Amino acid sequence: MANQGNGNIIQLEDGWNNVIKRGAIDVLERTLDDGFGTSFEPKEYIRIYTTCYDMCTQRSPYNWSRDLYQRHGETIEQYLRNTVLPALQDKTGQGGTILLNELKHRWSNHQIMNKWLKKFFTYLDRYYVKHHSLPTLEQAGLQRFKEEIYQNVKEDATAAIIALVDEEREGGIIDKTLVKSIVELYESMGMGSLDSYTADFETPFLEATRAYYARKREDWITKDSTPDYLIKVEKALNEEKVRVVEYLNPASEPKLRRVVEDEILQKVQMNLLEKEGSGCRVLLANDKSEDLQRMFHLFSRLDSGLQPMANIVESFITEMGNACIDKRQTRLDSGEKDKNDDPEFVKSLIDLHEKYLGVIREIFASHHLFQKALKNSFEEIINNDVGQFSNAELMSTFCDRVLKSGGEKLSEMEVEQSLDRIESVGQRLLNQRSASDDAEKLMIAKLKVQCGTQFTSKMEGMLNDLAIGNDTKVEFDKYVAKQPPINLSFSPQILTTGFWPSYKSPEIVIPENMTKCLEMFKEWHDVTHTKRKLTWVHSLGNATVRATFGKKSYDLQVTTLQAVALNAFNDGSTLGLEELQKSLNLDLETLKPLMHSLSCGKHKVITKSPASNKINSTDTFTANAKFTCNMRKIRIPMASIEASHSKARVDEDRSYAIEAVIVRIMKARKTMKHQQLISEVLSQLAFFKPQPRVIKKRIEALIDREYLERSADDQQQYNVSFLFFHVCIAH
Structure with a gap:
């Protein structure tokens, strides 16, 4: 505390004029x-600081805190008004860079003044303020600068920055550090927000940017080809x-990106796309891959920007396919005999499909709109028949030539490639046929003749399991309706063991509420199928678990084994790995990948303790109370617990295993991309x-056999065609 004797009292004017004003x-x-540069010797700084301190700690009526706070503001205000503002006004009209440099200098000075005054009057900040x-x-201090300086020069400063940016856009070299310094001034004037930056700089800057690129658009669109125009767009962005x-x-x-995209792309x-001599159709015809890829990437930035491009691609491919058909028609018109064997024509369609399938994969990133365009175009092409034989018959004959002895002289790899390619063309037509059950039986019958019963028996069994599954579900649902809820x-x-791949089935301890479901189904099953043994394969099951962390709930999409493990932590307990192993009755080979x-x-x-990416026998686990996620539905994948198979067994069962997994997933999820x-x-x-690509072939095979179907609205989405599919397999 300061001495309070009258002889030691510091009077306001004395302390202010003789020490603070004169010395600081x-x-x-x-x-x-x-x-x-401004700096104070330590002794001088301490003298000024101590004087301010003493003047703020003297007892009333000699406590000058309020007066010093007021004079602090007045001092800054007078300096800004009498010295800084006139200096800036002198620079107005002399050029944007001159004004901005002066503003940068004065803003830097103000920050220095603000810093030192804050140091001298520290006691005011700590207590009085x-x-x-x-x-x-x-x-x-910032508020004074905003009122006295910023409000008076902001419009001129903004105009100066816009002029510099436009100069840089035209290839000029500007002082970017200067611009950045003034932008930081705008940010500081928001006092903790971007309000001043947004209102005083960003809004007029975006308007000026729109006007700049509107002028450029009119110039470019008149002079440049589409590829050249898009190169400039890419460069500008x-x-x-x-x-x-x-x-x-x-x-x-x-915001800046949207303005530029709107002006030089959207409009x-x-x-x-349709520019004569250089539009999308011309680029496709001339195989301009780089230009097409640039066009795809740029228009993908726009809302619905790819649909017009996809429409052109569809129309173009259709024209190319119809050109193949017209060529066949010309040959027939010239007297060539019409027969159901025209490998030249079929190969032309295969080559066309292969070419634009590659275009869609490599250039258009397999985007669903372009895949749909390819599908739609080939549906039209394949159904545009000429002569007395349909295109489908011609493709069927081509397949026969490839497969039969004495037909096409192709290597084993060439045979496989030809069949893969003809399948991808022909499956679109087959998918539209009615009487699908008869077609399915006919297909299997032909495969049986060609390849033997051992090749088709599992497919027939899988088909039969799924065909009768609907009746099973209906009957069980009626039984459930009569039971307590x-x-x-x-x-x-229900699946028949011999038709489906074998899977590891650990005997996990099921929670009571899940056990009731299993017991209910077993009661119904044992009465309905008295001679069948029911075995639960929990490793194939899926579940949706409602989990609450804090105040937020999530739907966790997990396997049955994961759901059971999660249930063990419902009461907030902490469990060790061995303790968890005993309570769940799982071996460590299964429990470790699960946890x-x-x-x-x-x-x-x-939450695992200690934290690491490996599960050890000494680890402990508890529910993660701090878990958060932006998504409400969360899928938590789990590594396979199946033992590895021999290569021979994998090669033998691969197709069946893939189809089984696809069916199991789709019966659990109902619809998927x-x-x-x-x-x-x-x-x-x-x-x-x-x-x-192998998985895709099995999906297509299941679609052809109508286990799955494509969504009418989105060709990249699959729906279940038959019935629910979940957890158990019956022997």
Whole structure:
């Protein structure tokens, strides 16, 4: 505390004029005006600080805290109004760079002044400001700068920055550091928000950007071909992205991008796509892969931007296919005999499909709109018959030539490739045929004759299991309706052991509510099928578990084994691995990958201690109370628990195993996107990792046999055609 004797009291004017103003403020202003660095010797700084401190701690009526706080603001205000503002006004009209440099200099000086005054009056900030809920000295200084300087120069500064940016867009070299410094000033004037930056700079900047690119658009669209125009668009978008990184606020990036995309892409989209001599159709005809890929990537930025392009692709492929058909018609018109064997024509369709399938994969990233375009075009092509034989018959004869002895002289690999390609063309037509049950039986009958019973017996069995499954479900649902209600949704499926791959089936201890479901089904099954033995294969099951972490609930899509393990942590208990093993009755080979999926994967709903990416016998586990996720529905994959098979066994059962997994997944999920289904199959068949193209063939085979169907609205989405499919297999 300061001495309170009258002889030691510091009077306001004495302390202010003789010490604070003369020793600190006048020195600050003088050195800032002269452009020299400002610093105070430690002894001088302590003298000024102590004087301020004493003047703020003297007892009333000699406590000058309120007066010093007021004079602090007045000092800054007078300096800004009398010195800084006139200096800036002198630079207005002399050029944008001159004004911005002066503003940068004055803003830097103000920050220096604000810093030193805050140091000298620290005691005010700590006690007086806090006690009276006033703006801090730093905030008060910023507010004075905003009122006296910023509000008077912001429009000129914004115009100067816009002019510099336009100069850079035209290839000029500008002082980016200067622009960034002024942008930071706009940000600071928001006092903790971007309001000033947005209102005073960003909004007029975006308007100016729109006007700039509107002028460029009119110039480019008149002079440039579509490829040249799109190169300029790509360059402009990349430069604007870099511009944000170098000297604008990151929040401006999406807004700036949308303005540029709208002006130079959206408003001339159809002009570019249909431009005579260089539009999308011309690029397709001339195999301009790089230009097409650039067009695809740029238009993918727009809402619904790819649909017009996909329409052109569909129309173009249809024209190319009809050209093949017209060529066949010309040969027939010239007198060539019409017969059901025309390998030249079929190969032309196969080559056409193969070519544009590759285009869609490589250039259009297998986007669903372009896959649909290819599908639609070939549906029209295949159904555009000429002569007395349909295109389907011609393709069938071609397949026979490939397969039969004495036919096409092809290697084994060439035979497989030809059949793969003809299948991908012909399956679209087959998928539209009626009387599918008869067609299915006919297909299997032909395969049996060609390949033998051992090749078709499992497929016939799988088909029969799924065909009778609907009746089974209906009967069981009637039985459930008569029983006391249960709080779980349960959907079992009976499969015959010999037709489906064998799977490891651990005897896990099932919770009571799940056990009631199993017992209910067993009671019904034992009465309905007295001579069949029922075995539950829990490793094939799937479940949706409602989990609550904090105040938020999630639907966890897990396997049955994962669901049972999660149930063990419902009461918030902490369990060791060995303790969990005993309570669940699982061997460590099964339990370790199970707990790894819950505690070490992407979604850690269980916390493992000690934290690591490996499950050890000494680990302990508990529910993760801090778990959060942006998605409400979360799938938690689990590594396969199946033992590895010999190569011979894998080769023998691969197709059946893939189809079984596809059917099991789809019966559990009902509807799935193509890539999602591929990923699910790969995760469940990790023990032999089939190629995606092999999985796709098995999906198509199941679609042809009507186990699955494509969604009418989205060709990349599959729906279940028959019935629910879940957990159990009957012997």
